[in-house]
Amino acid sequence: MILEIKSLTAGYGSGPSILQNINLCLHENEIVTIIGPNGAGKSTILKSIFGLTDVRAGKIIHGSRDITHLKTDQIIRSGIAMVTQGKNIFPDLTVEENLEMGAFTRRDTSEIQKRKQEVFSFFPVLEKFKSKKTGILSGGERQMVAIGMSLMLAPEVLMLDEPSIGLAPKVMQEVFSKIQEIKNAGTAILMVEQNAAKALEISDRGYVLELGKNALEGSGKNLLKNPRVGELYLGKSK
Amino acid sequence: MSELVAQLIWNGLVTGALIALVALGLTLIYGVAGFIQFAHGEMVALGAYSFMVMHKLVGWDIFPSAFAAVCFIIIVGLLFEKVFFRPVRDADPMIPLVISIGLSIGLQALILIFWGPNILTISDTSFRSLSLFGGKILATPSQIWAVILSLLLMIGTTIFLHKTKIGKSLRAVASNRNVAEVFGINVDTSMTWIFGVGAGLAAISGIFLGFEQNLEPMMGVIIAIKAFSAVILGAVGSVRGAIIGAFLIGLSESLLVGLGIIPSGFTAAIPFVILIGMLLLKPEGLFGKRFQSLRQ
Numbered sequence: 458m459i460l461e462i463k464s465l466t467a468g469y470g471s472g473p474s475i476l477q478n479i480n481l482c483l484h485e486n487e488i489v490t491i492i493g494p495n496g497a498g499k500s501t502i503l504k505s506i507f508g509l510t511d512v513r514a515g516k517i518i519h520g521s522r523d524i525t526h527l528k529t530d531q532i533i534r535s536g537i538a539m540v541t542q543g544k545n546i547f548p549d550l551t552v553e554e555n556l557e558m559g560a561f562t563r564r565d566t567s568e569i570q571k572r573k574q575e576v577f578s579f580f581p582v583l584e585k586f587k588s589k590k591t592g593i594l595s596g597g598e599r600q601m602v603a604i605g606m607s608l609m610l611a612p613e614v615l616m617l618d619e620p621s622i623g624l625a626p627k628v629m630q631e632v633f634s635k636i637q638e639i640k641n642a643g644t645a646i647l648m649v650e651q652n653a654a655k656a657l658e659i660s661d662r663g664y665v666l667e668l669g670k671n672a673l674e675g676s677g678k679n680l681l682k683n684p685r686v687g688e689l690y691l692g693k694s695k
Numbered sequence: 696m697s698e699l700v701a702q703l704i705w706n707g708l709v710t711g712a713l714i715a716l717v718a719l720g721l722t723l724i725y726g727v728a729g730f731i732q733f734a735h736g737e738m739v740a741l742g743a744y745s746f747m748v749m750h751k752l753v754g755w756d757i758f759p760s761a762f763a764a765v766c767f768i769i770i771v772g773l774l775f776e777k778v779f780f781r782p783v784r785d786a787d788p789m790i791p792l793v794i795s796i797g798l799s800i801g802l803q804a805l806i807l808i809f810w811g812p813n814i815l816t817i818s819d820t821s822f823r824s825l826s827l828f829g830g831k832i833l834a835t836p837s838q839i840w841a842v843i844l845s846l847l848l849m850i851g852t853t854i855f856l857h858k859t860k861i862g863k864s865l866r867a868v869a870s871n872r873n874v875a876e877v878f879g880i881n882v883d884t885s886m887t888w889i890f891g892v893g894a895g896l897a898a899i900s901g902i903f904l905g906f907e908q909n910l911e912p913m914m915g916v917i918i919a920i921k922a923f924s925a926v927i928l929g930a931v932g933s934v935r936g937a938i939i940g941a942f943l944i945g946l947s948e949s950l951l952v953g954l955g956i957i958p959s960g961f962t963a964a965i966p967f968v969i970l971i972g973m974l975l976l977k978p979e980g981l982f983g984k985r986f987q988s989l990r991q
């Protein structure tokens with residue numbers, strides 16, 4: 458097990474607990490997807506892992522290390538990266554600068570250069586636009602910049618918050634196949650998706666979250682077949 | 696006539712350079728911290744006063760006095776950031792804005808308390824005017840220094856922002872603070888940097904300004920208004936825009952008044968007239984894409 462969440466209760470500041478007693482795990486070489494209605498707390502789970510919420514109870518374990526109360530930069534250095542939901546790039550910086558900022562916590566200049574070339578060969582379109590302001594790119598290209606930034610960290614665990622949001626079906630397909638490639642290259646993936654059908658198709662396992670609590674859990678295939686999931690998230694009616 | 700124009704252009708360049716240093720700090724602080732720092736002008740005034748204290752009262756030479764004044768103002772700037780602005784970092788930008796207005800008024804009062812309402816000068820007999828270009832232009836050594844050093848500082852700041860890791864991280868925070876945090880860029884550290892750089896530039900401008908005019912408690916407000924106008928003229932948050940806006944204001948002030956197009960009593964209105972004209976013709980500023988915060 459590479460990442461484990463045990464009985465997590467978390468919220469923001471002095472506000473109510475958004476997550477209550479959440480349990481979740483991620484194994485090496487796995488894609489795990491969290492689905493659930495808007496406001497269920499999906500993003501809050503990822504943010505909690507990343508030290509961006511107030512954890513009130515429970516533990517977050519990465520490998521054998523307790524990362525529950527570490528700061529974001531320490532969590533990044535421990536090998537976790539996150540692509541946030543929505544505006545997840547620096548629009549006023551060039552594509553290349555965005556990648557460099559992705560590696561902000563790393564100091565090894567020559568490794569960073571090497572990694573940049575790897576990201577360029579993984580997303581050739583980014584090399585083409587490397588000196589362009591990221592703000593002018595299309596939605597799909599921006600999502601690739603965002604994923605590229607996190608790949609600069611060569612993470613063990615990559616968390617993706619709604620990577621397909623706002624993308625045309627063809628581009629979405631492309632992003633999902635890139636996510637599979639990243640997994641095949643040895644990075645475990647924890648993903649939040651609105652597009653449950655597509656996401657569960659490429660996932661090994663999935664979790665359904667409702668009102669900040671675990672509702673269902675199972676392999677991607679089983680969740681896809683589950684009538685309740687079908688009704689709620691896949692737009693199928695009986 | 697041409698000699699008069701040449702002289703006026705030189706004067707305009709000097710003023711423009713001094714406004715540009717202030718505008719540069721304002722636009723950087725706006726970009727990274729997300730609000731217009733109204734007390735930035737007082738950093739200029741305090742720079743001039745502390746230089747005067749070191750040079751005339753303590754009796755140090757010009758360079759050590761200037762160095763001490765700049766260091767002192769940077770410390771003051773960092774202190775203000777930590778005490779007044781950091782606690783409201785994530786609040787509505789209206790809150791730090793109002794705090795900075797209060798700070799500005801408070802600092803003007805402090806200057807009054809310490810030095811009184813009287814006009815003071817940093818006259819220096821060693822500063823005799825030189826003639827440049829075969830006597831066409833009269834310039835003081837401090838003006839020549841002001842123009843050269845300002846240009847170097849502007850180039851230096853641009854290189855810092857675009858070529859160094861810290862500079863790029865400051866632009867990243869200005870561009871999208873949330874993403875910056877997700878990649879481990881410390882926003883507090885960025886604030887420290889930007890307030891330090893801004894205060895340093897303001898202090899340098901203030902020292903040179905002290906050679907051009909008298910020291911009086913309101914001197915900071917006056918240059919700050921010109922710098923605000925320059926920043927808005929060039930598009931808020933844009934570095935290049937602020938610099939060009941500053942020179943535009945400096946030059947038009949000097950030329951319009953010097954050539955008798957506008958009576959000298961109206962000098963203070965010039966930045967506003969340019970600004971209003973600009974807002975009518977191109978509301979997003981010279982270098983603006985959209986009239987909105989760079990943080991979003």
Ligand SMILES: Nc1ncnc2c1ncn2[C@@H]1O[C@H](COP(=O)(O)OP(=O)(O)OP(=O)(O)O)[C@@H](O)[C@H]1O
Nearest residue numbers: 469472475493494495496497498499500501502542
């Ligand atoms: N920074 C924040 N401060 C306070 N409350 C927040 C914050 N971010 C989210 N919330 C609240 O937490 C709850 C869960 O939000 P979250 O963003 O985790 O949901 P989500 O499942 O990701 O929804 P969506 O599908 O819309 O992205 C919501 O009620 C939201 O209002």
Ligand SMILES: [Mg+2]
Nearest residue numbers: 499500501542
């Ligand atoms: Mg979300």
